[in-house]
Amino acid sequence: xxxxxxYDIVLFGATGFTGGLTAEYLARHAxxxxxxxxxxxxxxxxxxxxxxxxxxxPALAGLGLLTADADDxxxxxxxxxxARVVATTVGPYIHHGDALAGACAAAGTDxxxxxxxxxxxxxxxxxxxxxxxxxxxxxxHCCGFDSIPYDLGVRxxxxxxxxxxxxxxxxxxxxSGTFSGGTFHSAVTAFSRLxxxxxxAAERGRAEQRPAGRTVRGLPGRPRYERRVGAWALPAPxxxxxxxxxxxxxxxxxxxxxxxxxxxAPKRLPSxxxxxGGVGALVALAQVPAARNWLLGRRLPGEGPSAEKRAKSWxxxxxxxxxxxxxxxxxxxxxxxxxxxxAKMLAESALCLAFDDLPAASGQVTTAVAMGEALTGxxxxxxxxxxxLRS
Numbered sequence: 001x002x003x004x005x006x007y008d009i010v011l012f013g014a015t016g017f018t019g020g021l022t023a024e025y026l027a028r029h030a031x032x033x034x035x036x037x038x039x040x041x042x043x044x045x046x047x048x049x050x051x052x053x054x055x056x057x058p059a060l061a062g063l064g065l066l067t068a069d070a071d072d073x074x075x076x077x078x079x080x081x082x083a084r085v086v087a088t089t090v091g092p093y094i095h096h097g098d099a100l101a102g103a104c105a106a107a108g109t110d111x112x113x114x115x116x117x118x119x120x121x122x123x124x125x126x127x128x129x130x131x132x133x134x135x136x137x138x139x140x141h142c143c144g145f146d147s148i149p150y151d152l153g154v155r156x157x158x159x160x161x162x163x164x165x166x167x168x169x170x171x172x173x174x175x176s177g178t179f180s181g182g183t184f185h186s187a188v189t190a191f192s193r194l195x196x197x198x199x200x201a202a203e204r205g206r207a208e209q210r211p212a213g214r215t216v217r218g219l220p221g222r223p224r225y226e227r228r229v230g231a232w233a234l235p236a237p238x239x240x241x242x243x244x245x246x247x248x249x250x251x252x253x254x255x256x257x258x259x260x261x262x263x264x265a266p267k268r269l270p271s272x273x274x275x276x277g278g279v280g281a282l283v284a285l286a287q288v289p290a291a292r293n294w295l296l297g298r299r300l301p302g303e304g305p306s307a308e309k310r311a312k313s314w315x316x317x318x319x320x321x322x323x324x325x326x327x328x329x330x331x332x333x334x335x336x337x338x339x340x341x342x343a344k345m346l347a348e349s350a351l352c353l354a355f356d357d358l359p360a361a362s363g364q365v366t367t368a369v370a371m372g373e374a375l376t377g378x379x380x381x382x383x384x385x386x387x388x389l390r391s
Contacts, residue, residue, distance in 0.1 A: 002108045002136075006082045007037045007064060008354045012100065013089035014038040015045040017304035018114065018144075021343035022089060023049055027056040029382075030351065037064030039079050039086075070096035073103065080107040087112040087143075087350045092189040093120040101139060102128050108135035110353045114346060116146035117190045118239045119197035122204040125364045133363040138370050143349040144342030145175075147243040148367055149317050149384075150262065152376050153332040154244045155368045156386050158254055162324030166257035169321045170219065171244075172229045172265035173236065177305070177313035177338045188295050191286035216248045219261030223276070228329075229318050231265035232272035237279060238262070247368035255323065265318070310336040318389070328391045334384040341384065348378045 011026065013019035019040075026036060040046050046065045054061040066082065068075035070090055080086060080103035090096045093115040104111035105128040115121060121141045132139050142148070154169050161167055190197070210216075221235025241262035248254040266272045285291040305313075313336035321328045334341045349371065352358070356374040367375060380386055 002084055005084045005109075007035045007084070009034065009036040009085045009087065009350045010039050010066060010079055010083040011036065011087050011089075011350075012039040012068065012079060014049050015040045015042060016089055018339055018343060018346075019089035020049060020052075021339055022087070022347050023053060024056065025343050025347040026350075027053040027060055029347065031355070034351075034354075035064075037066055037082075039066040039068045041067065041069040043067050070099065073099045076100045076103045077107070080104045080109045083109055085110040085112065085350050085353045087346055089114055089346070091115065091117070092186040093117050094123070094189060094193065098123065098127065102131070105129075105132035105135060105137050105139060108137050110138045110140070112140050112143045112346060112349050112353070114144040114146070114342060115141045115186070116239050117186060118242060119190065119193055119200050121239065121242075121364075122197070122200045125204055126200070126207060129364045136362045138353065138361055139364040140349065140353070140367060140370050141364070142239060142243050143346045143367060145315065145337040145345070146238060147240040148345045148349075148375075148379070149173075149315065149332045149334075149337075150240040151243050151247055151366055151368045152372075152379070153317055153319055153330065153386070154260060155247065155251075155372060156332070156376060157319040157321040157328060157330045158258075160328040160330065160388055160391060161321050161326055163253065163255070165255055165324035167255045167321065167323035168219075168259045169244075169319055170233075170261040170263065171240075172226065172231060172233060172263050172318045172320075173315070174231065174265050174267075174317075175313075175315035175337045177310070177315070177336055184296075184298075188282070188286050188292060191283045192292050194283075194287075211249050211252075213256070214249075214252070215257045216245050216254070217259050218245055219259050221261060221263065223272070226263075226265070228320055229265055231267050232269060233263035233265055234272055234276055236262050236264045237283075243366050247366045250366070250369045304339055305336075310340050313337065313340075315341070326391070329389040331387045331389050332385065333387075344382055344384070345379065348382055349375060352378055 014023045068079045226233040248258045315337035316333045319330045352371045352375045
């Protein structure tokens with residue numbers, strides 16, 4: 001961790017919807033003496049956010065403000081050079097994330113984002129992983145609902161199973177909530193770039209070393225009714241299983257032969273059919289420029305659900321683990337997945353990297369590898385449940 005920096009944490013994108021929620025969480029929960037700042041392209045909007053934060057804690061009236069633009073590499077280098085940890089909520093990351101990740105990698109500054117975009121994550125690995133390894137920076141993607149509940153949830157499940165034996169884990173996701181404009185734009189953009197993403201993933205596959213003497217694989221997905229969780233299981237077209245498998249490749253505790261399956265889990269068949277059809281339609285429409293532009297115009301970045309709607313939202317992930325003759329059922333659960341809990345996860349990740357005693361790591365790493373037990377403990381204390389249901 002670099003020393004001599006002006007700030008422990010800089011939050012880039014604080015004027016957006018999720019960025020604002022993250023700033024409010026830090027205002028309420030950052031330890032006294034934390035040196036943190038807001039960064040964004042509009043000084044006036046940053047000042048308005050600071051004014052709002054000062055109603056939570058009057059001491060924040062003097063919070064640092066840094067003017068930076070995702071299209072201005074020099075301003076991003078200044079942000080990276082001023083901070084020990086930079087957390088960014090500015091997406092779609094495939095358009096707005098590369099320069100900041102590269103600046104952090106070069107400066108030895110830890111980097112966090114909320115990306116759920118596989119192509120961006122793979123591209124960051126190819127462009128900046130080696131630089132980050134050399135500088136000591138940790139580049140940690142997917143620090144929100146994508147993909148912390150699954151990455152840390154599988155790690156928690158593996159810890160309940162025997163060591164040194166083949167392990168199989170399946171995760172089943174149920175949630176209630178709505179998407180902000182920024183999240184919607186990131187999803188549509190990712191769906192529109194499936195071919196480009198596949199090429200980038202293949203390039204990463206050729207460049208990335210796999211663990212010697214161990215097997216890590218994703219389970220082939222097919223829709224089915226899963227009696228053990230009382231729900232339909234639909235393979236989820238998200239980045240989450242990729243993140244879980246990368247953690248498994250990096251951590252020997254996952255055993256000599258590890259497999260993981262990841263599913264959306266609607267309770268009723270009509271809901272399962274509607275969900276599958278809706279995702280399929282969204283992917284298809286994202287391939288056509290005119291239809292994609294129409295979709296993107298339905299919801300603008302910076303928009304998000306009301307506090308009342310967020311208060312009624314929730315998520316639950318049930319994991320079925322087995323290995324060495326033992327079976328275990330675990331659960332990760334919490335409140336509003338897309339915003340309240342995502343802001344909490346990102347903020348606690350930043351605090352964890354800034355202040356906790358963590359295992360040595362550098363380069364592009366997952367939350368389980370970089371923060372593991374420390375972040376699980378933080379999130380548990382913050383109200384996100386990690387429980388063993390049956391063993």
